[in-house]
Amino acid sequence: EPEVTQTPSHQVTQMGQEVILRCVPISNHLYFYWYRQILGQKVEFLVSFYNNEISEKSEIFDDQFSVERPDGSNFTLKIRSTKLEDSAMYFCASSDQGRYGYTFGSGTRLTVV
Amino acid sequence: DQQVKQNSPSLSVQEGRISILNCDYTNSMFDYFLWYKKYPAEGPTFLISISSIKDKNEDGRFTVFLNKSAKHLSLHIVPSQPGDSAVYFCAASGNYGGSQGNLIFGKGTKLSVKP
Numbered sequence: 001e002p003e004v005t006q007t008p009s010h011q012v013t014q015m016g017q018e019v020i021l022r023c024v025p026i027s028n029h030l031y032f033y034w035y036r037q038i039l040g041q042k043v044e045f046l047v048s049f050y051n052n053e054i055s056e057k058s059e060i061f062d063d064q065f066s067v068e069r070p071d072g073s074n075f076t077l078k079i080r081s082t083k084l085e086d087s088a089m090y091f092c093a094s095s096d097q098g099r100y101g102y103t104f105g106s107g108t109r110l111t112v113v
Numbered sequence: 114d115q116q117v118k119q120n121s122p123s124l125s126v127q128e129g130r131i132s133i134l135n136c137d138y139t140n141s142m143f144d145y146f147l148w149y150k151k152y153p154a155e156g157p158t159f160l161i162s163i164s165s166i167k168d169k170n171e172d173g174r175f176t177v178f179l180n181k182s183a184k185h186l187s188l189h190i191v192p193s194q195p196g197d198s199a200v201y202f203c204a205a206s207g208n209y210g211g212s213q214g215n216l217i218f219g220k221g222t223k224l225s226v227k228p
Contacts, residue, residue, distance in 0.1 A: 004156070006156075033215070035216075035218075041220065042202075042218045042219060042220040042221065043157065043202060043204075043216075043218040044218070045215040045216060045217070048214075048215055056214075056215055058215075091156050091157070093156075098214050099145060099206045099208070099214030099215070099216065100145070100162070101159070102159065102216065103159070104149075104156030104157045104158070105156050106154065106155050106156045107154075107155075107156050
């Protein structure tokens with residue numbers, strides 16, 4: 001069964017450093033998403049991406065965050081200057097039907113120290 | 114502002130019995146609801162969904178019921194199996210001005226099915 005692949009599975013970074021979280025969506029999917037889950041809290045929407053541009057973003061997705069689909073296969077989330085409160089599981093998802101059929105990756109656990 | 118609420122953080126059920134997981138929502142613009150299952154160290158896995166034009170959707174052992182007037186949905190698992198032990202998330206979406214279909218998740222209910 002097709003999968004959404006996320007790398008790395010765990011990333012530890014110093015506060016203030018830039019991090020890039022990588023995702024390889026399912027190949028024929030057109031809609032891409034990032035969600036995050038702070039430990040013990042709910043999964044929260046960050047951003048959706050369609051047709052090579054951001055289609056929607058939450059208030060969490062401020063100027064420190066950016067997304068890119070650099071080569072037609074990868075979908076990346078960049079955090080420019082990490083804060084302690086950015087520590088969370090970050091899930092990438094892709095869909096060929098928009099909101100009707102998400103497939104999530106296994107997540108990247110980001111720890112900011 | 115919790116638009117999707119799962120008020121039971123945990124549920125324990127005996128193998129073979131019915132598991133009922135509940136979810137309430139507040140936004141009347143939601144028109145599509147989903148249940149996801151999540152094991153530790155994995156991403157959420159889609160389980161079953163229901164459109165607001167229906168009140169029931171069934172897939173094998175899993176049935177989702179939607180009560181629009183009460184803004185309530187539930188997931189029934191019959192019979193429950195030990196492999197069903199996981200965290201279950203309710204999610205909702207709506208296609209309206211302020212949203213293009215991102216999912217709003219509840220906090221999850223941890224289901225434990227005892228042999």
